[in-house]
Amino acid sequence: MPDQVLDDISHRRYNPLTGSWLLVSPHRTKRPWQGAQESPSKNELPDYDPKCYLCPGNQRAQGDSNPDYKNTFAFVNDYSAVKEEQQEYHPETNKNDIASLLLQARPVTGRCYVLTFSAKHDTTLADMTPQEILPVIKTWTRIYASHLSSSHPLADQAEQVLATIPPNPDGEIEPPKHQLKNMQIFENKGAAMGCSNPHPHCQIWTTSTLPEEPGKELTNMGKYRADNDGRHLLGDYVKLELQKEERVVWQNDSFLVVCPWWALWPFEVLILAKRHVRALVDLTDVERLQFAEVVQEVARRYDNLFETNFPYSSGIHQAPLDCTEEEAETSWFHMHFYPPLLRSATVKKFLVGYELMAEPQRDITPEQAAARLRGCGGELYRRSL
Amino acid sequence: MPDQVLDDISHRRYNPLTGSWLLVSPHRTKRPWQGAQESPSKNELPDYDPKCYLCPGNQRAQGDSNPDYKNTFAFVNDYSAVKEEQQEYHPETNKNDIASLLLQARPVTGRCYVLTFSAKHDTTLADMTPQEILPVIKTWTRIYASHLSSSHPLADQAEQVLATIPPNPDGEIEPPKHQLKNMQIFENKGAAMGCSNPHPHCQIWTTSTLPEEPGKELTNMGKYRADNDGRHLLGDYVKLELQKEERVVWQNDSFLVVCPWWALWPFEVLILAKRHVRALVDLTDVERLQFAEVVQEVARRYDNLFETNFPYSSGIHQAPLDCTEEEAETSWFHMHFYPPLLRSATVKKFLVGYELMAEPQRDITPEQAAARLRGCGGELYRRSL
Numbered sequence: 023m024p025d026q027v028l029d030d031i032s033h034r035r036y037n038p039l040t041g042s043w044l045l046v047s048p049h050r051t052k053r054p055w056q057g058a059q060e061s062p063s064k065n066e067l068p069d070y071d072p073k074c075y076l077c078p079g080n081q082r083a084q085g086d087s088n089p090d091y092k093n094t095f096a097f098v099n100d101y102s103a104v105k106e107e108q109q110e111y112h113p114e115t116n117k118n119d120i121a122s123l124l125l126q127a128r129p130v131t132g133r134c135y136v137l138t139f140s141a142k143h144d145t146t147l148a149d150m151t152p153q154e155i156l157p158v159i160k161t162w163t164r165i166y167a168s169h170l171s172s173s174h175p176l177a178d179q180a181e182q183v184l185a186t187i188p189p190n191p192d193g194e195i196e197p198p199k200h201q202l203k204n205m206q207i208f209e210n211k212g213a214a215m216g217c218s219n220p221h222p223h224c225q226i227w228t229t230s231t232l233p234e235e236p237g238k239e240l241t242n243m244g245k246y247r248a249d250n251d252g253r254h255l256l257g258d259y260v261k262l263e264l265q266k267e268e269r270v271v272w273q274n275d276s277f278l279v280v281c282p283w284w285a286l287w288p289f290e291v292l293i294l295a296k297r298h299v300r301a302l303v304d305l306t307d308v309e310r311l312q313f314a315e316v317v318q319e320v321a322r323r324y325d326n327l328f329e330t331n332f333p334y335s336s337g338i339h340q341a342p343l344d345c346t347e348e349e350a351e352t353s354w355f356h357m358h359f360y361p362p363l364l365r366s367a368t369v370k371k372f373l374v375g376y377e378l379m380a381e382p383q384r385d386i387t388p389e390q391a392a393a394r395l396r397g398c399g400g401e402l403y404r405r406s407l
Numbered sequence: 408m409p410d411q412v413l414d415d416i417s418h419r420r421y422n423p424l425t426g427s428w429l430l431v432s433p434h435r436t437k438r439p440w441q442g443a444q445e446s447p448s449k450n451e452l453p454d455y456d457p458k459c460y461l462c463p464g465n466q467r468a469q470g471d472s473n474p475d476y477k478n479t480f481a482f483v484n485d486y487s488a489v490k491e492e493q494q495e496y497h498p499e500t501n502k503n504d505i506a507s508l509l510l511q512a513r514p515v516t517g518r519c520y521v522l523t524f525s526a527k528h529d530t531t532l533a534d535m536t537p538q539e540i541l542p543v544i545k546t547w548t549r550i551y552a553s554h555l556s557s558s559h560p561l562a563d564q565a566e567q568v569l570a571t572i573p574p575n576p577d578g579e580i581e582p583p584k585h586q587l588k589n590m591q592i593f594e595n596k597g598a599a600m601g602c603s604n605p606h607p608h609c610q611i612w613t614t615s616t617l618p619e620e621p622g623k624e625l626t627n628m629g630k631y632r633a634d635n636d637g638r639h640l641l642g643d644y645v646k647l648e649l650q651k652e653e654r655v656v657w658q659n660d661s662f663l664v665v666c667p668w669w670a671l672w673p674f675e676v677l678i679l680a681k682r683h684v685r686a687l688v689d690l691t692d693v694e695r696l697q698f699a700e701v702v703q704e705v706a707r708r709y710d711n712l713f714e715t716n717f718p719y720s721s722g723i724h725q726a727p728l729d730c731t732e733e734e735a736e737t738s739w740f741h742m743h744f745y746p747p748l749l750r751s752a753t754v755k756k757f758l759v760g761y762e763l764m765a766e767p768q769r770d771i772t773p774e775q776a777a778a779r780l781r782g783c784g785g786e787l788y789r790r791s792l
């Protein structure tokens with residue numbers, strides 16, 4: 023196996039989804055650490071916090087009150103990064119003018135939501151059961167469905183979702199005023215990942231433009247299909263990882279969890295649909311539960327790894343809200359997890375000077391990370407404390 | 408001025424150096440903050456620390472002792488991310504094999520240096536005078552020069568540098584064993600930027616491959632020249648910013664400091680050579696001192712902004728160590744500063760969920776940041792405490 027040598031030497035790996043390289047220095051964790059330590063996150067929260075703007079019944083910053091919701095609750099972010107209505111802006115674009123080339127701006131509109139995972143202030147996805155996570159998956163699916171136009175390639179699937187998954191009894195999201203281009207569902211978990219409230223929640227930002235990352239992925243997946251007789255990049259990747267095994271963390275019938283070959287964050291994982299799922303609305307009832315199960319599995323293994331409330335940012339990539347038949351077909355449902363911790367509950371990997379100025383760099387191999395995570399199954403460590 | 412509206416609306420801006428977009432949400436700093444606070448960095452360090460592996464005379468982790476150096480001192484990092492000699496790796500590349508497409512790796516060799524800025528443990532670039540920073544600039548220049556081959560387009564300039572700037576009396580760096588491709592000079596300052604030792608220092612990583620960021624910049628600068636009658640992207644940009652003024656922070660005869668139009672980090676700045684300088688070896692004696700002056704100016708203004716020891720990562724981009732005449736000609740010497748602080752000495756901007764999964768996002772405009780930094784001149788705040 024010539025790849026074995028990669029455990030010992032510095033090398034670059036290629037990320038075919040983004041079309042870029044990263045530097046891997048497997049021997050580098052041996053260096054001493056005198057730098058910043060994260061405070062280990064204690065789980066000493068109450069299950070209801072009267073000051074939390076996400077707990078049921080509480081008042082939010084701009085005066086609205088939360089309903090006395092039971093599991094999930096979605097609302098428009100009081101401090102949205104993008105808004106549906108704003109002043110117009112029409113940039114002058116004159117190809118021969120330096121300013122038009124070097125000072126380019128375009129307006130972006132949209133709507134940002136916050137979605138709680140549970141009424142309980144002190145829980146996390148790692149503490150919840152797949153059955154308890156299922157309402158989150160269903161809400162994601164309904165919100166995605168309600169943002170598709172009737173001409174979207176997945177419009178029929180969306181309609182079926184809206185007809186069969188019952189609306190959230192604690193209030194539904196209104197459809198957007200204008201058709202938007204993209205929906206990014208993501209979670210920032212833990213203070214180390216900029217999360218400002220421990221109440222379990224995610225955010226959903228919808229925008230009038232296709233953002234950089236999903237844009238790059240779509241382009242690269244499209245090229246791969248064109249060059250490889252219509253085969254899917256991530257479809258081929260699933261097959262390959264199931265054969266190779268060394269980066270596989272866990273799987274069920276519908277989903278595969280790997281530390282991808284091109285992982286940048288120390289314990290980065292990728293959840294991949296095993297069959298060609300284009301977006302949330304493609305999932306069957308069984309697959310939705312299996313998706314809840316795989317999300318639970320990742321969150322619990324993460325917490326078990328360093329026996330801590332493990333910080334990460336996660337996000338779902340799927341077909342854009344507004345896309346061609348071809349783009350929908352090119353999309354392959356997956357979820358990224360980017361956790362910063364490297365050595366312990368308190369020492370993280372900083373992506374700083376060299377990483378920002380030159381090239382992303384990691385210190386252990388994805389194969390080593392996968393082996394660690396494979397060993398972290400079993401009950402959540404806090405249960406047995 | 409139609410651009411005025413950008414102070415109030417969400418928009419995307421284009422970074423012509425990297426060819427990518429970022430999201431700007433000017434109204435967003437108004438939201439409440441219950442998240443992580445950085446510990447304000449106290450400056451209560453001794454000027455010599457017997458436990459510091461960078462202080463003069465001390466022993467380092469792997470047993471070597473530092474000389475009793477006077478200003479700067481450079482040595483090969485005891486825990487280098489890349490090494491000059493390692494086992495060979497020859498990836499199989501078969502265009503029709505999925506593994507060759509999706510599991511790509513390439514070996515990287517090189518050498519990593521650490522360079523102290525001063526013998527004093529408790530100083531920073533903000534505390535030093537331009538005259539005191541000059542030896543740092545000279546050491547950077549000599550190290551760069553000593554890594555160019557005799558066939559490099561800047562070989563003559565390098566030879567002149569080695570003949571006229573005297574070697575560091577406390578020891579010189581040996582030329583590399585094999586010709587390398589790129590040299591990245593960068594500083595991680597402050598615990599918030601992953602710095603593990605407050606002793607003022609930077610790192611210099613040389614590699615056998617051209618990293619992603621300088622690679623993208625070179626490509627985009629090359630395209631710009633091809634499309635614009637041989638004019639330089641950053642040359643045109645300097646002219647434009649001098650005309651517009653609203654993003655200018657400071658300037659001297661040789662260098663301009665701006666918060667670039669496409670700045671991502673809250674108080675990101677870019678130091679630009681005003682004339683076409685391709686690399687450190689192109690600088691004249693006067694320009695080297697003016698470069699020391701501009702670096703001092705940025706560091707001091709940063710510290711004055713929130714009256715703190717301001718964290719940042721900075722890095723120099725210039726011609727690669729191994730490049731064609733055309734690539735050297737396309738290079739335009741500049742230095743990036745990426746500081747994480749947003750609102751105060753303790754609240755930083757997290758580039759997390761949306762930023763990692765979708766698109767980089769900032770909360771104030773670069774024009775607002777530039778106005779703040781223009782007002783931060785004058786004596787270093789700690790001097791008058």
Ligand SMILES: O=P(O)(O)O[C@H]1O[C@H](CO)[C@@H](O)[C@H](O)[C@H]1O
Binds near residue numbers: 053373601603
């Ligand atoms: O080399 P240091 O200072 O130990 O390490 C620091 O800088 C490196 C280069 O940006 C990063 O890879 C590390 O994550 C960071 O902690």
Ligand SMILES: O=P(O)(O)O[C@H]1O[C@H](CO)[C@@H](O)[C@H](O)[C@H]1O
Binds near residue numbers: 210218438442760761
């Ligand atoms: O929206 P929040 O939770 O206040 O903010 C957090 O997530 C956002 C989206 O990733 C980031 O832009 C912020 O820097 C981060 O603190």
